[in-house]
Amino acid sequence: MTHHWKTLLAAVVFAGATSSAAIADGYEPTGKGFAPPPKPSWTGFYAGVEVGGRWLDAEWTTTQGFFPNVDPTKIPFSSSPSQSFNGGDLRGGVYVGWNQQISPNWVAGVEANLGYADQDERSNRLPGLQPGGINRTSVEATWDGSVRGRLGALVNPSTLVYGTAGVAFQEIETRAVCVTVAAPATDLNCNPGLPLGTVFSNSASETLVGWTVGGGIEKLMHKSWLLRLDYRYADFEDFSFIALRANPDLFGANAKLDTQTHTVSVGIAKKF
Secondary structure, three states: OHHHHHHHHHHHHHHHHHHHHHHHOOOEEEOOEEEOOOOOOOOEEEEEEEEEEEEEEEEEEEEEEEOOOOOHHHOOOOOOOEEEEEEEEEEEEEEEEEEEEEEOOEEEEEEEEEEEEEEEEEEOOEOOOEOOOOOEEEEEEEEEEEEEEEEEEEEEOOEEEEEEEEEEEEEEEEEEEEEOOOOOOOOOOOOOOOOOOOEEEEEEEEEEEEEEEEEEEEEEEOOOEEEEEEEEEEEEOOEEEEEEOOEOOEOEEEEEEEEEEEEEEEEEEEEO
16 A cells, blocks of 8 residues: 555656646646647837948049149049048947738848948048049948848748848048148149148038848847847948039049948847
């Protein structure tokens, strides 16, 4: 009899331990045992932060040069009118969005983001006007943003592979600096009508508008945290600007800027 009681007690302890483990793993008790835990839902609002890098690919092209007292239509460029401004920098940002799980395997949504990187790419020449020296040009890219749609496929209930596309924005500033120097006969003096050492500069800024496309992979953790790796490419409208303001004593130039960016980031967001 004692043996039967021990066997029965062991069975009860084992059943209790099994039930506790199942409940701890998310299984729900039913009349016929334990049901598996419910699959996580991706539907809902989220907000997060991201950190990574942004690569700038900008091409400056001087479209017209102005020489003192000379018809600008008859002036050949004295150097290549083009100059590339390429470089990368660290970038941080924030993003918000809404996901809607439209089927067991598909998630659609919309997202907006705002980011900042302090990119200041420089050259020691004035494209088309002056081959090199102490004169310089620069392109600075700072704030960026986008509003995009997203569509992704669930490779498992907690892992999403997605694509994204939409409208992109980029804050940009160009700057040209001329310094009057005693130039050799084969060179161009930027400010022939001003005293030596005079600095003449001009800047122009614009919020560029363009399109962006990209994709990434996102992981839903603990039902309410989203960890992701994201890449986006953006191509912006040409920016036409006055590089240097001309007058009868000064060289001047008009130019345009063709700009693209590549952005890679790691982000973490809270799902509400």
